[in-house]
Amino acid sequence: MRTTDLLLFSGQSLAGARKRTLLMLLAMSIGVASVVLLTALGEGARRYVADQFASLGTHLLIMMPGRSETTGGAPPLFGETPRDLTLDDALALLRARSITRVAPLVVGNAPVSYGNREREVTVIGATQAYFPMRHLSTASGRALPDIDPARAANVAVLGAGLRKALFGGHRAIGQWVRVDDRRFRVIGVIGKGGQSFGQNLDDMIVIPVAAAQELFDTTSLFRVLIEARSEHHVERAKAAARTLIQQRHDGEDDVTIISQDALLQTFDDILRTMTYAVGGIAAISLGVAGILIMNVMLVAVSQRVAEIGLMKALGTPARQVLRIFLVEAMLLAAAGAGIGVLVGSGGILAMQQLLPEFPVAAPLWAVPASVVVAVLTGLLFGTLPARRAALLDPVQALSGR
Amino acid sequence: MIVLEDVERDFVVGDETVHALDQVSIAFEAGDYVSVMGPSGSGKSTLLNVLGLLDRPNSGSYRLFDQETRELGEEQRAALRRRHIGFVFQAFHLVSRLTAADNIGLPMMLAGIEPRARHQRVTEVLAALGLTDRAQHRPDQLSGGQRQRVAIGRAIVMRPSLLLADEPTGNLDQHAGGEVVELIERLNNDGITLIVVTHDKEVGRRARRHVRMVDGRIDRDTLHAHD
Structure with a gap:
């Protein structure tokens, strides 16, 4: 057939x-x-x-305290206590030629109030560099000022959602809000729909990193965002960052650095x-x-x-x-x-x-x-x-x- | 051309064994016109099925075109049927979704013959059957007589040398039946060997050779040199 x-x-x-x-x-x-x-x-x-x-840029590195990668071999005989990652550590990274910007971060939760309205939100302690590195822009006002990171200035930038919850239709810029027991002056509001890794940045408040350290009574950083000079400098920046921290931590390699690539x-x-x-x-x-x-x-x-x-x-x-x-x-x-x-x-x-x-x-x-x-x-x-x-x-x- | 020797075909029905063919020995010549008659259950249809290689005898020898069929495999038997044997059934067995022309051409299509050759032969057969104007009709648009003529067309389209008809007029009225019988007799005149199983005495009487079966045996086998 x-x-x-x-x-x-x-x-x-x-x-x-x-x-x-x-x-x-x-x-x-x-x-x-x-x-x-x-x-x-x-x-x-x-x-x-x-x-x-991709929207964050592929030449971003994230450093965290402690070593989470397993290296194999016998467990260390003497206990290996990871040191805190301090603000000075973060700023020292800028000495490397392959690193253009760093953003030390402290993250925590705290009640934020204005008048009789109060919200429990994420508080991010950061520096001015955080905004361009995370591609965040302000809808009104301005971002954190480019001041000495060690200075605990009492200024804050609000997420759009938080602004709405606290101020409703009223003007937020120039007003004082209370974060826990401290007062901060609102200097800017982040544009609506600001997102990072699908995490909604609407309900948050950004304050200077030193202020956040005081607020949460810590000297340690949660993360350090590191921006390499270019995509080609990512590996070099990673190595330089590791070496710098090792020098500062008495020769101990006690941080974890992940690249966007690995995460992606x-x-x-x-x-x-x-x-x-x-x-x-x-x-x-x-x-x-x-x-x-x-x-x-x-x-x-x-x-x-x-x-x-x-x-x-x-x-x-x-x-x-x-x-x-x-x-x-x-x-x-x-x-x-x-x-x-x-x-x-x-x-x-x-x-x-x-x-x-x-x-x-x-x-x-x-x-x-x-x-x-x-x-x-x-x-x-x-x-x-x-x-x-x-x-x-x-x-x-x-x-x- | 066709020789059966001591052919036995048994069926087991419940606990009983029925001898549908009981030591049947018979021979047919090329060009014969044979009617096979007998009461129901006498083995007429079984004989036809064995002759048509649709059924295998339990024992005995069946030589078709000087070839012993006992040893043939299913594929070879199918090939013999395809090339040499045409069937006409009481129930026509037309494929209802195909036109008259496609029904007639079906054996050629199944045999893998190319469409142009097929079309030519089918046109020829349709003309010979007087069905040219019915070529594109489907079976349900045809009368009983026309349907049986289409079925006969299908049986002869491959130019078989043996035509086996099982009650070809059983589902037809007298007039249509007469036409069908005349048609197959014309084919016999052209040289085809024709074996007709029938209940109809009128139809049976027209054959040159009458075989009568009773209880799986050949009861009578007579030649009539009439017409």
Whole structure:
């Protein structure tokens, strides 16, 4: 039998049983569409995170006190107490040529009040450099002043959400707010929608790092953001920072420095794995569709017993009967997959319209993979009915027994 | 051309063994016109199925075109059917979704013959059957007689040398049945070997050779040199 005839013949018999065919197409297309859509969502999440990192610049390093990386080898004989990371440590980093800016950070929670309104928010102790490094801009007023980082000036910059909660429609700039038991003058408000790693910066207050240290009664820093001269200087900056801190800490290497790349890679791996997992779960519906194909094909075989008997009487070998029914199952699966891809793509388009800031897009592998899995499913689950057809006894088949 | 020797075909029905063919020995010549008659359950259809290689005897020898069929595998039997044997059934067995032309062309399509050759042969057959204007009709748009003529067209489209008809007029009225019988007789005149299983005495009487079966045995086998 010629291939074109085989396809035509199978197509005709599918068109002949319209309701049955539509049902199977529906099942298959739902399966494929869900694979395409769900993996697109997973991929969207991955890209979203990647975009967030990219918006921060890829030449940023984060230093934290303590050594969290395992180095292997025997545990140290003498206890290794990580030293605090101090403001002086942070400022010393500026001596390295590969480092352009540093932002020492102290982070804590404290109640912020104005008049009789009070909010418990995140307090970030920072320097002027924090704003450009985090790509934060002020909606009104200005950022922290470029003063000596050791000076505990009592000025504050509010997040847009906090400003609204405390001041409502009133003007905030120039007013004094109370943070715990200290008073700060509001000098600026961060633009709405300020985000960092998906963390909402709306509900926060930024004060000078020295003021925050006094507020939380600590000399230690939470983090130091380090900006390398360029992307190419990232590794050099990392090494220089480590050496500088080691010198200052009596030769002990007791800080952890992570680059955006490493962080991004981790997120990337997690989200990629999640995308695979979600795709795999959606693929179960393909399996369900396969079982439906098997069921309906079995019905089709029993309804077409006489036709199969006839084909055999006309001298069609069993393996050709098998092939005819397999091609039918595969055509169904392929057509269902085609519709599923269209529906899935339509869904992605719709989501892109509804959530323009969320980069939903099916990963390159999702469409071919789901189509291949669909066709293989058709083949796998079409085998049983096709074999049943191929093994029918022609005499019994023709007599309708 | 066709020789059966001591052919036995048994079916097990419940606890009983039914001898559908009981030590049947018979031979047919090329160009024969044979009617096989007998009461229900006498083994007529089983004989036809064995002759058509649709059924295998339990024992005995069946030589078709001087070839012993006992040792042939399923594929080879299918190939013999495809090339040499045409079937006409009481229930027509047309494929309802295909047009008359496609039904007639079905064996050629299944055999992988290219569309142009197929079309030419189908046009020829349609003309010979007087169905040219019905070529694009589907079976449900045709009368019973027309359907059986389409089925006959399908049976002869591969130019078989043996035509096996199982109650070809069983589902037709007298007039349509007469037309069908005339058609297959014309094919026999052109040289095809024709074996017709029938209940209809009128139809049976027209054959040159009458075989009568009772209880799986050949009861009578007579030649009639009429017409």
